[in-house]
Amino acid sequence: MAGSALDAFSPATRGWFTGAFTAPTPAQEGAWRAIGEGSDVLVVAPTGSGKTLAAFLAALDELAGEPPPAEAKKRCRVLYVSPLKALAVDVERNLRSPLTGIRQESVRLGRPEPEIRVGTRSGDTPAAERRTLATRPPDILITTPESLFLMLTSATREALRGVETVILDEVHAVAGTKRGAHLALSLERLDELLDRPARRIGLSATVRPVDEVARFLSPRRKVEIVQPPSGKEFDLSVVVPVEDLGELGGSPAQEGEAGERPSIWPHVEERITDLVQAHRSTIVFANSRRLAERLCNRLNEIAYERATGEALPEDHSPAELMAESGAARGAPALLARAHHGSVSKEQRALVEEDLKAGRLPAVVATSSLELGIDMGAVDLVVQVESPPSVASGLQRVGRAGHQVGAVSTGVVFPKYRGDLVQAAVVTERMREGPSNRCGCPPTRWTCSPSS
Structure with missing residues (x-):
């Protein structure tokens, strides 16, 4: 696949993707090129265009190619924020396929087998799991805006000190709302916690004006907008x-009006x-x-x-x-x-x-x-x-x-x-x-x- 953005990935990641899919979608191609340049990225595309994998595959490739940090509390390097608990659960489930595929492909190629842990923190997370997240954070943490706020305002924020990439899904659903303003504040708090600000990758349905959503995603840095033509x-x-x-x-029928x-x-x-x-x-x-x-x-x-x-x-x-x-x-x-x-x-x-x-x-x-x-x-x-x-x-x-x-x-x-x-x-x-x-x-x- 000469000239494809997929060429920048490791052989294991590339081998899994080409075995699972025919070719990247335009949204994925554009996102991977922009992410490879190191800038903040906003991917704007209709549903069913592979946006989630567009954001995650580059992060998975980096995690698979690097050993985890020596300091356990800095292990969490990818933070995914979803506006819905059901969407967070669905993303965790969908990550199993690429994680398993990359692991198997690495073994087949004779490379070290990556161990990438995924965790979830939401209102449904049991107290015991929350305590574990604070002391042994996963490589990828999936959460909601409200749970992120709770983590940042408690001792659990120490588990977020290693975050390098923040993925914001369904940005259009929160941008311009009070919930979105609350999330924007949490993201700034997170950046203040880190040695250097985390790269932000936003995923959005087709929205206008797209510049406003990009500004919401990253108000102080330039955002590369990936918006391929919609064919949905x-x-x-x-x-x-x-x-x-x-x-x-x-x-609805009122009492005494039935019939x-x-x-x-x-x-x-x-x-x-x-x-x-x-x-x-x-x-x-x-x-x-x-x-x-x-x-x-x-x-x-x-x-x-x-x-x-x-x-x-x-x-x-x-x-x-x-x-x-x-x-x-x-x-x-x-x-x-x-x-x-x-x-x-x-x-x-x-x-x-x-x-x-x-x-x-x-x-x-x-x-x-x-x-x-x-x-x-x-x-x-x-x-x-x-x-x-x-x-x-x-x-x-x-x-x-x-x-x-x-x-x-x-x-x-x-x-x-x-x-x-x-x-x-x-x-x-x-x-x-x-x-x-x-x-x-x-x-x-x-x-x-x-x-």
């Missing part, structure tokens, strides 16, 4: 499962069940945890009734009252499972593994599965209600067809006529192409060691 294709449709939305109620107007929910639920059963793996996005739980429950009820020909016991909530407040007994988990922040860490991990492997037909989720998570088996995304924004809609639909060059297919179900108008506008904007607008604050962050 989306197949989007807005589906209204009834002839006239005006005759149906789409808002006054027919509900759209039975029609939506039946159509979603049809779509789920016609595809391999589906993610159904809802805009609230309550709706996600109730919709998941109802999809399982419908699947049970279709499979057995028998209705569930009468103590199950009817479809017309799906959005009404109150507890509902769940049907057997035949078709779908729920995923959101209130689900336990262990259950979320099981759901993600089953969905990624194609063992689970559907997951009903909130924004917990929205950002960057690689669900290779998913071939359809269903959005109930209009997406919160164009950016959110692109991220959610991008979970389907997450492979390089694949088409992402999404179906939007509006609840009522006003929601139909919003869904149509958002979907049309999504078809026009990714163009998330970011409003980053103009402040240049500085801090003193005592702050």
Whole structure:
């Protein structure tokens, strides 16, 4: 592969990559060349373009080619910051393949076998593991903005003194927000802790103006922007499962109003069940945890009734009252499972593994599965209600067809006529192409060691 940016890597890293992939994507080629020059880098590309590996492979190659520092507390040299715990878990899982591949390739070539440890620090990390991270930090630490702040404001910050590279994933999701301002301050605190500032590599969906995101990533240093032409294709449709939305109620039923107007929910639920059963793996996005739980429950009820020909016991909530407040007994988990922040860490991990492997037909989720998570088996995304924004809609639909060059297919179900108008506008904007607008604050962050 003459002239490729891959030529700069070690034989073991190059051998693993060429055995696993046909060729680097344009985002990967550009990122590796820019990273090789030593500058801060912002990689802007749509979902499914290999951005995560673009950032990590250069770091893995460096870690594999160098012995760990003699001082144990300076062993952590790569810090990865994710805005979502689920994304952090997914990245840790996805690193296993290149780590194993590089290790095996090194043995085959007669080179020393690298020992690269990966650790995670988030709100789900047990206390015992947190204490271990403080005394025996891994080579690569995966964390969230909030956990990074907690580490930097405690004795655990000593475990970050060896950091050389910081990878910020899904930068567009935090830039221009209060959470992003908080993260920017943490990054400045980290630089004050180090002998020299860490190199920053940002990964972002297509966003504008890109210069603002680059300034957020590294306000005091020049940032090399890698933004190859976007070739991502989306197949989007807005589906209204009834002839006239005006005759149906789409808002949650209020006490005393049940039965006054027919509900759209039975029609939506039946159509979603049809779509789920016609595809391999589906993610159904809802805009609230309550709706996600109730919709998941109802999809399982419908699947049970279709499979057995028998209705569930009468103590199950009817479809017309799906959005009404109150507890509902769940049907057997035949078709779908729920995923959101209130689900336990262990259950979320099981759901993600089953969905990624194609063992689970559907997951009903909130924004917990929205950002960057690689669900290779998913071939359809269903959005109930209009997406919160164009950016959110692109991220959610991008979970389907997450492979390089694949088409992402999404179906939007509006609840009522006003929601139909919003869904149509958002979907049309999504078809026009990714163009998330970011409003980053103009402040240049500085801090003193005592702050």
